[in-house]
Amino acid sequence: MENKKGNKKAVIGVAALAAAVVVFAVIFLVFRPKPVEGSKSVTIEVVNQSSETESYPLKTDAEFLRQAMEEAEGLTFSGAESEYGMMVDTVNGVKADYTADGAYWAFFVNGEYCNYGIEEQPVLDGDVFSIVYTAAQ
Template structure:
């Protein structure tokens, strides 16, 4: 009896997960095709800034950042590119710093590789500390 309830519960969980995945894939933001210009403002740990214009056909921010030679470096993680270095400045676990991605000052809830871009958008990469 308990085994039957367990299997029914697991089956229901799998169905709910599949439905949620389908809804996400259906309504998730899609990248814009074609040429676009995206502005990226880099805010260094000392407060200095540098603005870079990216001219790209990339659909996602991570790909566009990667195309700009030497702008970002990182490692692949479970959610795509984990940005460790921007414009020569490296975030450090020892200093408890990390690179934060925002769009027009607002929170971006996806990684760079999962953030679709469109022409004229403005992003910020800011070195943050805990």
């Protein structure tokens, strides 16, 4: 009798977990960033550790920020690839090393922190992206 109750609880637990996974998958599909196809005019600004700004205006068909960054003439960047996309640590030859001094590159779109990584941040016509060297406080 005790074993049947244990099995029933296990089945209910697995069913609840499966239902939760389905709910979160549906929520992600509904609310995920949606790219816009077609030509767009955007600007990418890089603010270095000396607060000097370099601007890269471009016309692009890119749907996501990384594609636009790759198209921006003169802009260079690199970082570590992960399952979540690229973690940018170097922009225009300037490395931000969080483990050494707490510095990192912050990404903004139209003055607000980007909600997604560069792989999934949508590019919309008129967007101004800022990549800002940010030192530890």
